[in-house]
Amino acid sequence: MNIGIDFDNTITDNPGLFRELTAGLSKNNHIYIISSYEKAEETLIEEISSEKTRMLNEWGINFKELYLAPEPVPESKAAYCKKKNIVLMIDDLQENLSKIMEISTDTVCMRYLST
Numbered sequence: 001m002n003i004g005i006d007f008d009n010t011i012t013d014n015p016g017l018f019r020e021l022t023a024g025l026s027k028n029n030h031i032y033i034i035s036s037y038e039k040a041e042e043t044l045i046e047e048i049s050s051e052k053t054r055m056l057n058e059w060g061i062n063f064k065e066l067y068l069a070p071e072p073v074p075e076s077k078a079a080y081c082k083k084k085n086i087v088l089m090i091d092d093l094q095e096n097l098s099k100i101m102e103i104s105t106d107t108v109c110m111r112y113l114s115t
């Protein structure tokens with residue numbers, strides 16, 4: 001089972017919760033961190049990826065892959081969920097989840113409400 005989790009305002013809001021959520025998974029379950037970047041950050045994508053990976057490792061988040069979705073973000077995240085057969089996606093933005101439900105119809109969406 002593949003599970004997708006957003007980075008900004010989701011994992012960053014409560015790393016401890018997501019560490020626990022990702023800690024006890026068996027080898028058949030995989031966590032995909034599905035983040036994004038803005039067009040203006042295009043030349044910095046390597047640095048953004050390294051920095052987010054560093055933070056995830058520091059927080060002890062167990063994950064298989066980090067994906068940075070380009071703009072338009074909802075469409076890119078939705079296409080990635082479909083491609084990776086994501087069965088559950090957790091994100092703080094309803095805009096992203098609505099597009100995922102529309103395009104990746106086998107993905108169950110859960111909205112994370114940041115504290």
Ligand SMILES: [Mg+2]
Nearest residue numbers: 006008009092
């Ligand atoms: Mg977010």
